[in-house]
Amino acid sequence: MLFSHRSTNFPLVGQHQQVSCKECHKTLEFNKAPSQCADCHTDVHEQTVGTECARCHTPNSWIVANITQLHQQSRFPLIGPHASADCRDCHKNMLSTVPLTSVLRFDPLGIACYDCHKDDYLAATQPNHVASNYSTQCTDCHNMNVFTWSGAGINHNFFPLTGGHAIDDCRACHTSGSYSKIPSACVSCHQTDYESTTNPSHIALNFTTQCTDCHTTNPGWKPAEYRSHDAAYFPIYSGEHRGEWNSCADCHTNPSNYAEFSCINCHEHERGDMDEEHGGIGGYIYSSDACYSCHPTGSEEGSFNHSKSAFPLTGAHTTTDCSDCHTNGYSGTPNTCSGCHTPNYNQTTNPNHTSLGISTDCAACHTTSVDWKPATFANHDAYYLLQGAHRNIANDCFTCHNGVYTNSDRSCFTCHTQDFNLSTNPSHTAAQFPTTCEECHSQTAWTPSTFNHDGKYFPIYSGKHDGEWNVCSDCHKEPTNFAVFTCTTSCHSKAETDNDHDEINDYTYESNACLNCHPDGSDKKGGIKPTYRQY
Structure with a gap:
């Protein structure tokens, strides 16, 4: 009797087609046959890779041909040299030294570099990884796609090794044996090259110590281009002079001093031609400094822009003749x-x-x-x-x-004599006020002002009269003469005052008499501490 297994939940494919029915169906209840791989197949991996055989195997054969691809789905994809490594290089339990029953075990491994490469790390001496406290994560420095620890295997992206820097001997740069916190500035390695260069003298010209501003990493420092020359000094890579020179020495004829330059050394600027072209030009001088002063961009028009110089021209300077300031040429003129x-x-x-x-x-x-x-x-x-x-x-x-x-x-009075003389309320002249304005006034304004009336004349800011008056005219009835005062007119009536003094000999109802007997304003003679008040 033929039975089509395709109608079941377990179609027979591959090697399963060769298996006898009773190998799986142990009883006559065919629908109760087990369907999991582990139900029929002994777990030779001893539960180290799971129980689902189909994750790695097919029904056709136990042999796994695509182990590398399968490994890519694991916690540790096989990259570079790892893809061609023998399984036993990492899965040490497969080595012949372990019992035969463990040959097919694939115990889970640590996926950190150090888990497998501890011995490599400890044995490294150039540089000494332990002494330098290097990271145990190898990929921080090494390239997983290269089959070597050195050379191209070094992940030097933090300082790309190109041109002359593409060397295999790390010690050529790491001369101290230290590989950590090495400065990446050009001058940290090339200080000697910088200082020994004489044509041009980098030190004398105060060239930047950042070599890449002019040089590439090609060996021999050539070619070199000072592209900042256009912006910092004079356009030679653009404008009229582009392509008109071959080497620095064409203009800088003194190799020991590149601050010097020559315009008249060029056959295009012969004196006869220049004198003729500059006929009628005020202040014309046949000198390199003069050329640069009038032609800072190298153009024939003489487009010297004083506004871009260290001394922009404004005001009266804009109409001044050049020779008025540049009496001795154009170089070194004080600003x-x-x-x-x-x-x-x-x-x-x-x-x-x-x-x-x-x-x-x-x-x-x-x-x-x-x-x-x-x-x-x-x-x-x-x-x-x-x-x-x-x-x-x-x-x-x-x-x-x-x-x-x-x-x-x-002195105040020098400027404010008129203010003093014209003051009428009070009249400063009549009252013989001091001419030192600051005794009563501040520099902010004439009012408010303070006056030491208590100390100089009579206590009105203290004692009995404090708060008993409103304005100066209460006592000083003559605004043009504040030396005159009254106690009797509006304050102390005659009847009341006569009554208070009925037993006083020589009593007279008169203001000066009041002041003579009551100089501090009290009912009895006595001192009262003077105070100042603003009015």
Whole structure:
């Protein structure tokens, strides 16, 4: 009788087609036959890879031909040299030294590099991994795709080894034997090359120590290009001079000093031609410095832009002839004010700059406007501290100085005589107030002001009269003469005062008599501590 196993949940394929029915169906209840691999097949791996045979095997054969691909689905995909390694190199339990029953065991292994490569790590001496406290994760430095620990096997991405750096001997750079925290700056290895280079002299010209600014990593330092030359000095890789030179020495004829350059050494700039082309040009000089001053970009138009120089032209400087400042050529011209204006400084008498010790930096007070005006004196506080209302007129010098700036009187009355004389409430002149304004006033404004009335005349901010008056005119009835005062008119009535003094000999109902007997304002004679009050 033929039975089609295809109609069941377990179609027979591969080697299963050759198996006798009773090998699986131990009883006549055919629908109860086991269907799991482990039900029929002995686990030769001893549960080290699971019980599902189909994960690695097919029904056709126990032999696994694609073990590498299967391994890619595990915790440790086989990459590079690992893909061709013998299983027993990692699964040590398969070695012949273990019992035969364990030959097919694949015990789970640690997947950290150090789990397999501990011996390699401990044996490494160049560099000494243990002494240098290197990471035990080999892939931090080594390339898993290369069959060697050194050379191309080093993962040097933190400092790509190209050109002259592509060397196998690590010690050529790691001369101290240390491989950790090595500086990556060019000069850390090439200091000697930098200092010994004389054509051009890198030290004398203060070249950057970052070699890659001019060099590639090709051996021999060539070719070299100073691309910053265009922006830092003069366009030779662009503009009119592009392709017009072969080597640095074409312009820098002194190999020991590349700060020097020559324009007139070129056959294109012969004197006869230059003199003819510059006929009628004011300040023309046949010199390399002069060429550069007028032609900083190398163009024939002479497009010198003073605004991009160390001394931009503004104000009166924009109309000044070049030769007025460049009296000795264009190189080394001072850019300080005193470099050109020392005669102006020495000849100025109002104010006398020399005697006052005013700064020779004209810009401290002046702009570049014509005739030195307007001018500000930022250092005024060193002579007279400007505060309050005085600060508001700091730039209106004439208000105080009236055109005279030397030996100016600093007293208040010098400027404020008119304010003093015209004050009528109270009249400062009639009351013979002091001419030292600061005794009563601040520099902020005339009011509010303070007056030592208690100490100088009569206590009105303390004692019996404190709070008994409102304005000065309560006692001083004559606003033009504050020396006159009254006690009797509006405060102390005659009847009341007569009654209070009925037993006093020589009593007189008169203001001066009141002050004579009551100088401190008390009912009896006695001292009262004076105070100040604003009004």
